Amino acid sequence: MSHAADLPLWASLIASFLVLLGASLTLVGAIGLVRLKTFYDRIHAPSLGATWGAGGILLASILLFSVLQSRLVLHEVLIAVFVTVTTPVTLMLLGRAALYRDRSENAADLPPPIRSDGETKSGDAI
Amino acid sequence: MSATILSWSLLVALVLLGLAMVIAAVRMLRGPRAQDRIVAFDALYVNAMLLLLVFGMRTGSTLYFEAALVIALLGFVATLALAKFLMRGEIIE
Amino acid sequence: MSRLLPYPLLAVSLLAMWLLLNGLSLGHLVLGSVIGIAASNVTAALQPPRSRIRRWHLIPRLVAIVLVDIWRSNVAVARLILFPAQHRRVSGFVIVPLELREPAALAILACILTCTPGTAWVEYDSTARKLLIHVFDLVDEAHWIDLIKNRYERLLLEILA
Numbered sequence: 001m002s003h004a005a006d007l008p009l010w011a012s013l014i015a016s017f018l019v020l021l022g023a024s025l026t027l028v029g030a031i032g033l034v035r036l037k038t039f040y041d042r043i044h045a046p047s048l049g050a051t052w053g054a055g056g057i058l059l060a061s062i063l064l065f066s067v068l069q070s071r072l073v074l075h076e077v078l079i080a081v082f083v084t085v086t087t088p089v090t091l092m093l094l095g096r097a098a099l100y101r102d103r104s105e106n107a108a109d110l111p112p113p114i115r116s117d118g119e120t121k122s123g124d125a126i
Numbered sequence: 127m128s129a130t131i132l133s134w135s136l137l138v139a140l141v142l143l144g145l146a147m148v149i150a151a152v153r154m155l156r157g158p159r160a161q162d163r164i165v166a167f168d169a170l171y172v173n174a175m176l177l178l179l180v181f182g183m184r185t186g187s188t189l190y191f192e193a194a195l196v197i198a199l200l201g202f203v204a205t206l207a208l209a210k211f212l213m214r215g216e217i218i219e
Numbered sequence: 220m221s222r223l224l225p226y227p228l229l230a231v232s233l234l235a236m237w238l239l240l241n242g243l244s245l246g247h248l249v250l251g252s253v254i255g256i257a258a259s260n261v262t263a264a265l266q267p268p269r270s271r272i273r274r275w276h277l278i279p280r281l282v283a284i285v286l287v288d289i290w291r292s293n294v295a296v297a298r299l300i301l302f303p304a305q306h307r308r309v310s311g312f313v314i315v316p317l318e319l320r321e322p323a324a325l326a327i328l329a330c331i332l333t334c335t336p337g338t339a340w341v342e343y344d345s346t347a348r349k350l351l352i353h354v355f356d357l358v359d360e361a362h363w364i365d366l367i368k369n370r371y372e373r374l375l376l377e378i379l380a
Contacts, residue, residue: 003185003186005129007128007129007132008128009127009128009131011128012128012129012131012132013128013131015132015135015183016131016132016134016135016136017135019135019136019139019180019183020135020138020139020142022139022176023138023139023140023142023143023146023176023180024142026142026143026146026172026173026176027142027143027145027146027149029146029169030145030146030147030149030150030169030173031149033149033150033153033165033166033169034149034152034153039159039161039162039165042153042162042165043165045165045169046165046168046169046172049146049169049172049173049176050172053172053176054172054175054176057139057176057179057180058179060183061179061182061183061191064132064183065183065188068186073188075188075191076179076191078195079175079179079191079194079195079198082195082198082199082202083172083175083198086198086202087168087172089202089206090168090202090205090206090209091165091168093206093209093210093213094161094164094165094168094205094209094212096213097161097209097210097212097213098159098161098212100212100213101159101161101212
């Protein structure tokens with residue numbers, strides 16, 4: 001940690017807080033992945049780590065490198081934007097895939113199909 | 127003083143993120159169904175990316191940032207392809 | 220103007236991404252602008268649906284609302300995961316009728332709902348114009364429908380024509 005020797009105290013306190021916040025939120029998300037009982041509950045858990053979990057660590061990284069190099073270092077924003085755009089896409093697609101698979105197996109506790117014309121999703125040809 | 131605080135909290139964050147990766151890996155191995163494994167894989171690569179970012183903050187090098195970006199890109203494409211495979215049984219149609 | 224820049228927003232965001240990755244300098248500014256303009260012209264061949272932003276000034280408000288909501292639901296979901304014994308949680312599906320039709324607005328709504336840990340977008344049907352979401356802590360169905368319709372959908376309808 002020799003590169004951070006001349007870091008002001010306030011910066012290191014804020015960065016530490018943000019990093020620990022992000023890491024613990026990510027850990028809680030992972031715990032939820034194991035603890036929750038059904039798939040549809042578990043799909044909520046990873047977004048914990050992908051939103052404020054990633055956000056805290058990325059904010060800390062921006063703060064740390066900006067203070068150390070005494071200019072604004074913003075390239076972490078790219079990862080933040082990328083993660084917030086891609087996580088919903090994967091989770092949405094997974095949710096749809098799971099619903100499709102469960103419907104084709106006639107699993108219990110599923111919502112009724114929302115198509116108005118009576119044609120169900122599970123009737124689609126593969 | 128300030129370097130010590132930061133160094134310790136970064137170390138703790140590394141441990142927390144490593145633990146999160148282990149837990150996600152447990153769900154990935156236990157399943158029970160393919161979609162559970164893919165959700166766990168998604169969480170696993172996001173955690174790996176965050177771990178690399180914390181490594182970068184610890185060493186003060188921006189090289190880890192590039193690695194994190196590559197992991198984010200490849201992990202997204204991989205989970206997308208896997209989810210598509212679940213829906214249709216094939217990726218390229 | 221419109222022939223050179225068919226998708227100005229795309230070109231500007233590509234330029235911003237280029238500068239963030241490579242650092243700000245005159246050379247990269249020129250190179251990034253060339254790449255942004257070229258790439259947005261290539262995209263024009265795909266003819267993606269064009270959407271127009273009507274009210275720019277409402278965007279910061281939407282972003283602030285979403286950030287606060289994501290934070291609040293992060294805390295709520297984290298508490299439910301760590302202390303499941305505190306109250307009996309029931310999760311379930313909710314069907315929300317939507318007025319939005321704009322593909323871009325629907326995409327943004329999908330990102331908002333899925334990024335918020337308490338809700339997940341599962342299915343949308345464009346002919347019935349109904350949305351199926353899964354809610355982690357379902358106390359009152361009407362509350363969630365009201366939240367989506369009044370908090371997000373109204374703003375999105377105003378921002379995107």
